[in-house]
Amino acid sequence: MTHPSTGSGTAxxxxxxxTRPKAPERSPWPALWALVIGFxxxxxxTTIVSVANPAIKAALDPDxxxxxxxxxxxxxxxxxxxxxxxxxxRLGDRFGPKNIYLIGLAVFTLASLGCGLSPxxxxxxxxxxxxxxxxxxxxxxxxxxxxxxxxxxxxxxxxGLWGATAGVATLVGPLxxxxxxxxxxxxxxxxxxxxxxxxxxxxxxxxxxxxxxHPHRFDVAGVFLSxxxxxxxxxxxxxxxxxxxxxxxxxxxxxxxxVMVLFIWTQAxxxxxxxxxxxxxxxxxxxxxxxxxxxxxxxVTSMSLPLMFFIQLARGQTPTQSALLLIPMAVLSGVLAxxxxxxxxxTDPRFLLVPGLSxxxxxxxxxxxxxxxxxxxxxxxxPSALMGIGNAGMxxxxxxxxxxxxxxxxxxxxxxxxNTTRTIGSVIGSASIAAFMQSRLEANLPGASEAQGGxxxxxxxxxxxxxxxxxxxxSILLPAAVLLIGLVAVxxxxxxxxxxxxxxxxxxxxxx
Numbered sequence: 001m002t003h004p005s006t007g008s009g010t011a012x013x014x015x016x017x018x019t020r021p022k023a024p025e026r027s028p029w030p031a032l033w034a035l036v037i038g039f040x041x042x043x044x045x046t047t048i049v050s051v052a053n054p055a056i057k058a059a060l061d062p063d064x065x066x067x068x069x070x071x072x073x074x075x076x077x078x079x080x081x082x083x084x085x086x087x088x089x090r091l092g093d094r095f096g097p098k099n100i101y102l103i104g105l106a107v108f109t110l111a112s113l114g115c116g117l118s119p120x121x122x123x124x125x126x127x128x129x130x131x132x133x134x135x136x137x138x139x140x141x142x143x144x145x146x147x148x149x150x151x152x153x154x155x156x157x158x159x160g161l162w163g164a165t166a167g168v169a170t171l172v173g174p175l176x177x178x179x180x181x182x183x184x185x186x187x188x189x190x191x192x193x194x195x196x197x198x199x200x201x202x203x204x205x206x207x208x209x210x211x212x213x214h215p216h217r218f219d220v221a222g223v224f225l226s227x228x229x230x231x232x233x234x235x236x237x238x239x240x241x242x243x244x245x246x247x248x249x250x251x252x253x254x255x256x257x258x259v260m261v262l263f264i265w266t267q268a269x270x271x272x273x274x275x276x277x278x279x280x281x282x283x284x285x286x287x288x289x290x291x292x293x294x295x296x297x298x299x300v301t302s303m304s305l306p307l308m309f310f311i312q313l314a315r316g317q318t319p320t321q322s323a324l325l326l327i328p329m330a331v332l333s334g335v336l337a338x339x340x341x342x343x344x345x346x347t348d349p350r351f352l353l354v355p356g357l358s359x360x361x362x363x364x365x366x367x368x369x370x371x372x373x374x375x376x377x378x379x380x381x382x383p384s385a386l387m388g389i390g391n392a393g394m395x396x397x398x399x400x401x402x403x404x405x406x407x408x409x410x411x412x413x414x415x416x417x418x419n420t421t422r423t424i425g426s427v428i429g430s431a432s433i434a435a436f437m438q439s440r441l442e443a444n445l446p447g448a449s450e451a452q453g454g455x456x457x458x459x460x461x462x463x464x465x466x467x468x469x470x471x472x473x474x475s476i477l478l479p480a481a482v483l484l485i486g487l488v489a490v491x492x493x494x495x496x497x498x499x500x501x502x503x504x505x506x507x508x509x510x511x512x
Contacts, residue, residue: 028145038142045112046077048189085417088140089144112194113191146158157345168330228259284494294486295483298425305437314468350490353394361487373465436475
């Protein structure tokens, strides 16, 4: 019997296919819209928490001036989000992205209920960790579905929607968070996820297709090493200032780095399927995009903490008022991202990424210059607008360029690696900014951490406002410096060849 790919078998197959009526091609857009709801909820939850951090600290940790305790509400989420992403992408390949997405959405929604009911800071941190696990199950599936259902020459428009979702979430999250915290209490920033999660679950069940699965082995040793290495590094960075950077703290960070080096070495030597297929990094754009998204994740996560603490505590703004200052960023990002996505399908990605990253970096420097008690509050709208323009040329173009040339069988693995890199940057940024903020507070307000009382809600006493403002202005320079690494990296990208590959066509036919 002749194999279908050779000889006369091909002719017979083609002739038979030509006599059958061609099934109408299923549009991938409804499925993407359904998945975007869950992605939107993850992003909103992150931005809501950044606005609510002062209120959470006042309610659950009111008696200390250490800011690193409440930062664990973010870091615990990001840590459990980052560690499983490498394997959850593979789970989507193995069991189908739809199934894994639905499980993750259910976990995330139920954990949101637990967060809202938490009576202590420790309980809240624990439920945030469970939320992170749900988000880790969901996130790679969105990018994998885009890679497997959209041809390469149309992925820019799809990722434009992805980028616009991020822009709208940066508006809805802070605004909704401010209104809920002011009107009902911090608990409602988590309760709001429950109806959204239910709607998203039903729509995904109906609209997301069941795609072809690919068998994979799971690298258990790799999961363990990556989890251990990340935990040692993040815990050491975040708690270092609290323990005065004792030798054991540095030993913990050093051990974490060594474990991560061991993890990479084992991935290179694994003869079966490694957790991280290193051959994907032979694609220059994939490698460069991962470097850049790590810097972006670090910067975006770390910038919100000093900014929100300054706006609310040094300037006495309510959560709602502080969220309103982010409106230009969210509106411009949401409006411009789809246009950037369509433009990316026709141009070199560097034409969008270099200005985008530059604008975000400049806006951070602008924020730092404005963070003093004499600046009119309306002026904070200006760097917000510049950051919105930069975001439109940053999020979607980076994700599109990273995944453009991925083969469908590696879509989940590639999406998992990309999102892991972004989240590792975010979790290290969260831990680093906590330590840096505390060190800047000690430098500008000596003895602040030992003083009675704590940084709660409302405006600070006048005698500490200047020192506190200077500390927060200095802190926001850290994400600006790290973002420069991402800017330099994207300069080394190449313009991808936009073709519909034979492998993509074959996988698309198999997926139906």
